[in-house]
Amino acid sequence: MASSDLLPVSGALAPRAPAPDVYTHTDALAERHGAVNLGRGAPDFDGPAVLRRAATAAMRAGVNQYVASAGHPELLETLGALAVPEGTRYDPRTEITVTAGATEALATALETLLRPGDEVLVLEPFYDSYPALVRRAGGVPVAVPLVRRGSGYVLDADAVSAAVTGRTRVLLLNTPHNPTGWVASAGELESLAALVLRHGLYVVCDEVYEQLVHGTGQDDRHRSIASLPGLRERTVVCSGAAKSLSVCGWRVGWAFAPKELSGPLRDAHRMLSYCAPAPLQLGVAAGLAWAHRTGWFGLQRQEYRARRAALLAGLEAAGLCPVTPSGGFMIMASTGPDLPADPLRANELLARDFGVTGLPLPGFHVRPESASGLLRFAFCKELGVLQEAARRLSALAPATEKGTLPA
Ligand SMILES: Cc1ncc(COP(=O)(O)O)c(C=O)c1O
Structure with a gap:
């Protein structure tokens, strides 16, 4: 169960001074x-040299101005063909958005889904941007601790369930997880999916470490909650090239979402950053294609x-x-x-x-x-x-x- 010393009385994170940098x-x-x-x-x-070669070639070829806000068509097509979570499909024309890093994908997803005062469940410890991103979108983050058990961390599904209130709107999920290294198991994802469907919630899923699952057991692989029955329509999957392709400074990320959510998400993105760096989008497209082709x-x-x-x-x-x-x-x-x-x-x-x-x-x-x-x-x-x-x-x-x- 959620330990009361980790959850403030209201269940919400009270506004506080930013943590030290x-x-x-x-x-x-x-x-x-x-x-x-x-x-x-x-x-x-x-990251692999192929990314830098393709980005440099794009700069030399004059890809140095704005591109379509939703993303360069070449990267959108590559993402749609190669990078969507297993068992899902997203239409590059209407359901995929290239953003300035996964951080902007998370920010625009939360802005799309939240109304003032809506509560967002986050697993603690959490990537330190989350509370600020939720609050900027008008939401209230509510922390539920991951539990240290045996040699790793596990989800306490009862604690997540107990944290749901009438104002809960979004589950902000991160798997593989920073900082604990937790990778949601099939069973954990199923219990979260059941809870989301039971309460009519939405999911924002941060999958930036999707290519970095280290376990050797059969069950140890990345799974996206979006691939579970009924979840694609309620989930925004956020990811990016930073961690998978070792280009954290390039600021190329993306969001996969059903058409109804992608529309407002694209509007928010257009007003926030307009587009991710154009030549670097082509570098990432080439890198993704090469990485999948060569294993x-x-x-x-x-x-x-x-x-x-x-x-x-x-x-x-x-x-x-x-x-x-x-x-x-x-x-x-x-x-x-x-x-x-x-x-x-x-x-x-x-x-x-x-x-x-x-x-x-x-x-x-x-x-x-x-x-x-x-x-x-x-x-x-x-x-x-x-x-x-x-x-x-x-x-x-x-x-x-x-x-x-x-x-
Ligand atoms: C869980 C998690 N999400 C998102 C990010 C940021 O991703 P990006 O650099 O693509 O904005 C990080 C970076 O450390 C992270 O650990």
Whole structure:
């Protein structure tokens, strides 16, 4: 069940001062101490060269002005043919919209669906943009905690059900999940789908890590809730090239939605950013086609599994009790017995004395104090960088064993 210390009395996230900018905090720490920076969830390597070649060719060929607001036809066609969730179809002419990153897809989806005061269910911890995106669209975010069980996180379907009120309008779902690495199982998606249909809700599903499911078990693969019976008509699927193709700075994302929802979503997008960067849309179209043709996403998953193993080994050796993520490229860990529970302070000590930084997560929780004792480490880094981080982290082990750390 939802734990009452995580859900405020009203069940809603009260307006509060923004959480500290932990990204800038972490970057500054890493620079000051020459630390390996595992704070930011952006790769330290470029995506496949085919993307840059196609984008450069598009710039040289004069694709440098606005394109159709809904998206360049070449990317829309490619998305419709290759990137839609398994078991679904979307018409590129009316049901797919290219946006300025997945973030804009999420923002316009929420703007389309929410009326003032509507409640939006979010799973906690959550990607730190969510509360602000919901509030900007006039909604009220309501947090339901994911539960740590065994070696990972699971959904508490009863807690989600208990959080539904007469004002609930949208379930904002993220699978694979940042920061926990949770990947919704078939059973979890079915229980959420049943709840959505029972209460006439809508779903905004953030699937930016769809190509990064690491499990080896048969059940461990990405599934979209949009592919379940009756859900396509009630779901906006948001994704993008940032994580799948390692081009976070290109700002190319997309939304798949039924025609009735795509119309207003496209209107919102037209007024917000008008169109995503034109030549980069063509780079992404070429990259997606190439990745599907060559099976590159599978190779990328193998590389990520090696990266995950290297970092997990280092965190385990340091006694930081990492949770093995089933998807995405983040690892949640504890600050251990000897680092302070205050995650900002723990991160500072880690950077100063051991030359590694993670990311404190106050902005990923309803109440910053729920982030106490937790750090997130990103493994979207070159293998050698992660091995060096693991080597440095292992120096933490003797201090942990001795129960002492430099003051
Ligand atoms: C869960 C999640 N959604 C969305 C985004 C942002 O995607 P984009 O860069 O395409 O806007 C991120 C980035 O870290 C993320 O972790």
